[in-house]
Amino acid sequence: MNIDKAHSDQTYWHCYHDPSLLARVLAVVQTRHLQSTGVELHIDLYQQTDPAAPVLILNHGGGGYGGLFVGLALAFYEQGYTVIVPDQKGQGRSGGAMGDFTVAEAVQNVVDVAAWAMQEFAGPLYLCGGSIGGGLTYAAAAVMASQGKPPLAAVCLNLYDFGDPVTGLAFTRFAALAKIPGLARACRTISGLLTKLAPRLRLPYRPLARFENMMDERDLAMGFYAKWQADPLTLRTVTARYFASMLNTAFAIPLEANTDVPVLVINQKRDKMVQPRLTLECYQRLSGQKDYVEIDWGHFSLLPQFNAELIVLGQQWISKVTRAV
Template sequence: MTQSSVLINASDVTLAGTLVVPDAAKAVVIFVHGSGPMDRDENSKGAKLNIFNTLADAFAEIGVASLRYDKRGVGASGGDFKRLRQSEMVADLVACIAWVQAQGLGPIYLCGHSEGTAIAPAAAAQADVAGLVLLCPYLTSGPDLLRWQARNAQTDVAGLKGLTGLVARLITKVFGGPVALQEKLIARVLGGNSDFVWLAGKRVPARWLRDFLTADVAALHRTNQRPTLVLAAGRDCQCPPADAADIARMNPQARLAQIDDLSHLLRATSEFGFMDYKRQLSQPMDTRVAGSVCAWLAEKT
């Protein structure tokens, strides 16, 4: 097996990534990030998920190569993340697909997590892709998804105990609770065309968010009729688990899998909500995720 750092030209920027090639590779997977300033391992400053590097190792063991890359404007990749648009994320992925095709590693699969489950089918519609893996996908519209997440966060705040809970509830009285803040954010982003908006004293990048809020995700999933593994996390508080079944029903070549005690971070949990995230991040990704994806890939390749 070889693992090498690579550079990929994507229109106006250069993307930096890691290519893993096992001996006698029979297929290759390109990873597609979730939301936020994610690097090639799907890590950010505030959350070390280590999802893509973990999956890359598992895929190599079954003879599947992989490419993972730093998102535009993150890590060693060029560009300005704060002005990133969804269309640029799709274009970057299409450029990666073309680059991987030139390596001659076999059929190409895309593995998206969270927002990556919308970027992957959008790119697949423009390229030669054998199939998709969708981890924690969503079908709900952008505005309704943000509202659903905010309601979950507000429930968490209401349940906080002691001084922490008191402080959190005082803050919500000053700035508004998660639901009210999310409504303000949606209105401000959709009500203008500026690159940034202000919310609760913070400057929020608006270009990507405007694309996210107006994207027709349902159309993307209806268009995808490739072999697809749709994996739902039963305790996902960021992407409704029920969306996965609806996505699978749109595609006769889709297979639905659900891990009931899994969170959006692909960790095991007994709780629904954001409050267990800190503990979860101290644990590795649940091995059942790699097991499910590897079994499906082995069958397809």
């Protein structure tokens, strides 16, 4: 597909996917809307006819939205799951000014979608997310656990602690600065002051991280990066309050205190966007029932082989957790 041709904001995501996959997705995906954090969230729903089918919520990261996850969503749907893929506030097709949100609001979006899912469907609930969405997945599961309603399990493709300014800074293009003693905490203080003075000051988003390394060479060879750069629904700027929240939003239950949420952490050995050691260090801090797997991929991929590997790992983990209940 020629990405220079006109696309509506709502359908641009079609250009990322093979026509045969797209046809299968469009045959089953439905749209729902949900009020959360003062805006209307857009939700892609892949619904099983059996209301007791297991339910999986997929959470996107900061470089994307639900339209990029359709291959993975469809793969889980074809394994018998009802799959729910929300766009977070100020991202993708959801309401709110683009790029104007906080980590806490994104977490609340996931919590609200989970509450809606538990009302709508009778099956066991699982949370899954990748990149920043991996951290949001644990953060939302922790909020739910603190309310006495944890998901049955979580799968985190990457795990980052947004309450630790060292980890938060290391996530960015300026990761080397995190090694300077005290600098990360100084950045947290300065960003907090900036937020008080000008919370909606616009900052360029794409220079903050190595988005050119979001995929490894297999996806890049298929022209992904050019499509992503032209996507009208991917973030170009974010507000100062978002940046500050990346450095100062503690989990409702710290990683070290987790007891109620079984967590599978998946780490990508080829990741050149974010150092794999960040996810490994967060996993090592994590308490409770957990498991860790390394895969031979970059930060993210749209390829069916990538989705198939995640399906196998997710199914194995969910089966293990279910047997233990």
